[in-house]
Amino acid sequence: xxxxxxxxxxxxxxxxxxxxxxxxxxxxxxxxxxxxxxxxxxxxxxxxxxxxxxxxxxxxxxxxxxxxxxxxxxxxxxxxxxxxxxxxxxxxxxxxxxxxxxxxxxxxxxxxxxxxxxxxxxxxxxxxxxxxxxxxxxxxxxxxxxxxxxxxxxxxxxxxxxxxxxxxxxxxxxxxxxxxxxxxxxxxxxxxxxxxxxxxxxxxxxxxxxxxxxxxxxxxxxxxxxxxxxxxxxxxxxxxxxxxxxxxxxxxxxxxxxxxxxxxxxxxxxxxxxxxxxxxxxxxxxxxxxxxxxxxxxxxxxxxxxxxxxxxxxxxxxxxxxxxxxxxxxxxxxxxxxxxxxxxxxxxxxxxxxxxxxxxxxxxxxxxxxxxxxxxxxxxxxxxxxxxxxxxxxxxxxxxxxxxxxxxxxxxxxxxxxxxxxxxxxxxxxxxxxxxxxxxxxxxxxxxxxxxxxxxxxxxxxxxxxx
Numbered sequence: 001x002x003x004x005x006x007x008x009x010x011x012x013x014x015x016x017x018x019x020x021x022x023x024x025x026x027x028x029x030x031x032x033x034x035x036x037x038x039x040x041x042x043x044x045x046x047x048x049x050x051x052x053x054x055x056x057x058x059x060x061x062x063x064x065x066x067x068x069x070x071x072x073x074x075x076x077x078x079x080x081x082x083x084x085x086x087x088x089x090x091x092x093x094x095x096x097x098x099x100x101x102x103x104x105x106x107x108x109x110x111x112x113x114x115x116x117x118x119x120x121x122x123x124x125x126x127x128x129x130x131x132x133x134x135x136x137x138x139x140x141x142x143x144x145x146x147x148x149x150x151x152x153x154x155x156x157x158x159x160x161x162x163x164x165x166x167x168x169x170x171x172x173x174x175x176x177x178x179x180x181x182x183x184x185x186x187x188x189x190x191x192x193x194x195x196x197x198x199x200x201x202x203x204x205x206x207x208x209x210x211x212x213x214x215x216x217x218x219x220x221x222x223x224x225x226x227x228x229x230x231x232x233x234x235x236x237x238x239x240x241x242x243x244x245x246x247x248x249x250x251x252x253x254x255x256x257x258x259x260x261x262x263x264x265x266x267x268x269x270x271x272x273x274x275x276x277x278x279x280x281x282x283x284x285x286x287x288x289x290x291x292x293x294x295x296x297x298x299x300x301x302x303x304x305x306x307x308x309x310x311x312x313x314x315x316x317x318x319x320x321x322x323x324x325x326x327x328x329x330x331x332x333x334x335x336x337x338x339x340x341x342x343x344x345x346x347x348x349x350x351x352x353x354x355x356x357x358x359x360x361x362x363x364x365x366x367x368x369x370x371x372x373x374x375x376x377x378x379x380x381x382x383x384x385x386x387x388x389x390x391x392x393x394x395x396x397x398x399x400x401x402x403x404x405x406x407x408x409x410x411x412x413x414x415x416x417x418x419x420x421x422x423x424x425x426x427x428x429x430x431x432x433x434x435x436x437x438x439x440x441x442x443x444x445x446x447x448x449x450x451x452x453x454x455x456x457x458x459x460x461x462x463x464x465x466x467x
Contacts, residue, residue: 008122010174012134015115016142017171018078021164022108023146025085026050027239028164029097030222031232032155040223042094044354047219048347049098053105055343058406061110065117074114074175081107082168089161113406120411132401139402140247147239150232196322196337202383203322206266206376207338210314211345213372214403216353216365217242217311224357224365228284234297238304245305246312253313254320262321267380269310269317270373276307277370281363311373315342316401336407 033043065073084103091097119131146167153159197204221242225235257265280303286295319338323331357364 008119008131010177011115011118011122012138014074014171014173014175015111015135016138017167018108018111019139019142020146020149021081021085021167021171023143023239023243024149024160024167025104025146025164026218027147027150027222027235028155028160029088029101030220031150031226031235032092033094033097034223034226035156036092038094040354040358041351042354043223044216044220044350044352044357046094046097046101047223047354048215048350049101050105050108050219051215051343051346051349053102053107054109054404055105055340055347056102057106057109058113058339058343061106061113062408064110065114070114070118071175073110075172077107077110077114078168078172081111082165085161085164085168089158108404109406112404113408116406116411117408120408136247136250136402139404140243144240144243144247147243148236150236155232193337193341196334196341199325199334200322202263202266202380203318203338204341205379206318207315207341208345209372209376210318211342211347212349212352213311213369214315214342215346215349216368219350220353220357220365224362227362230297238297238301241301241305242308245308249309250313250316253310254316257317257320262317262324263380263384266314266317266321267377267384269314270376270380273307273311273314274370274373274377276303276310277366277373279303280307281366284363307369311369312403314376315403319401332407332410335410339405339407339410342403 030043030047033046038046061073068076081104084100084107087100088097091100116135119135122131149160149163152163193204222235222239225238230238253265253269280300283297283299283303315338319335322334322338326334353365353368356368360367
């Protein structure tokens with residue numbers, strides 16, 4: 001663990017600042033949209049821009065990284081994200097914010113790809129699980145803490161936008177100051193979608209629907225809470241509980257999926273999520289009333305925690321289930337394919353959910369989540385009747401995965417094909433070479449320039465050798 005932190009502390013520190021800014025930004029824009037009296041449809045359209053940009057960025061960023069390198073790419077896209085959030089405070093309308101959210105999505109997808117490919121390079125077959133665990137703690141923990149920055153200043157002010165830009169800019173410092181050599185980039189291609197569906201219909205359909213659920217959940221929860229007369233502190237609490245409870249649930253839910261049929265775990269988890277989404281509606285009946293008349297929000301918080309506990313680990317379970325039907329060498333490309341499908345669903349989630357909320361009322365937010373979770377459950381029951389036998393694959397095990405992981409990050413899964421050990425520095429290579437040459441009775445001074453002459457062998461050739 002100490003070695004992992006020593007080798008990658010700059011990257012982890014930079015990503016923690018990025019996620020602080022990201023968690024703060026999502027909640028801030030949702031609350032500000034309510035205060036600016038954007039319509040629900042306009043708000044959903046605006047928030048969906050992030051996932052459009054994320055999908056485009058994850059698909060095309062690999063070419064940019066291959067041309068200019070990791071460090072320059074990270075600096076460029078972090079700067080672009082920093083400028084984009086400042087532009088939100090200058091041009092306050094849904095259409096402009098949509099395009100700015102697209103820019104932010106492209107930037108975040110690029111930053112994730114760079115970070116995850118960097119971690120792949122620093123990982124070995126022995127420690128990839130530990131590296132992924134630290135990465136997930138930083139993602140969810142920093143994002144949850146960032147949501148409390150809503151209390152820094154009123155959302156209608158420009159100071160919160162400056163703070164987000166400041167955090168993005170500070171994230172550059174540890175990355176640019178590191179002495180570690182950037183990794184060589186390896187592009188990951190996704191599995192053909194037709195082949196992916198043929199391999200696992202439940203995996204592909206679930207990933208598509210779950211993308212809609214997740215994007216709507218993280219984009220519009222703050223909008224829902226603000227519309228229900230939550231205070232800024234209460235919005236911070238509910239969004240924090242969402243992120244943290246989902247992170248904590250990854251291991252216990254995943255462990256159950258390794259013990260029992262994963263399809264049953266998916267079905268029970270998704271129907272459980274739908275149930276607690278309906279419970280959240282019942283718990284919120286009088287919360288919208290003015291202070292003094294509103295009912296306590298304790299039971300609503302409990303419902304959010306239980307919903308998140310069952311819902312957030314589902315992408316990783318879907319990934320593990322898909323891996324049950326493919327050989328180990330295809331784990332990475334199958335995961336990349338699922339991430340593409342997830343992204344397609346995520347682009348439509350906020351817009352569809354906001355339209356539904358506009359039709360049936362603010363609690364249409366939870367009805368939307370319950371509906372799509374139920375669809376996953378019913379399709380799972382149908383697939384269990386079609387494919388009765390569970391294919392045992394000893395190489396496939398549950399590994400906690402953040403929903404925002406890119407196709408490149410799929411290699412962090414400890415169950416994927418082996419990867420080479422981390423690249424050694426030149427000093428380590430030189431010492432290793434000198435030791436080998438000394439064993440051969442040869443001394444070479446590698447510190448001299450390439451034109452320097454090497455010393456002669458200690459044991460000169462004998463006359464017998466000349467003959």
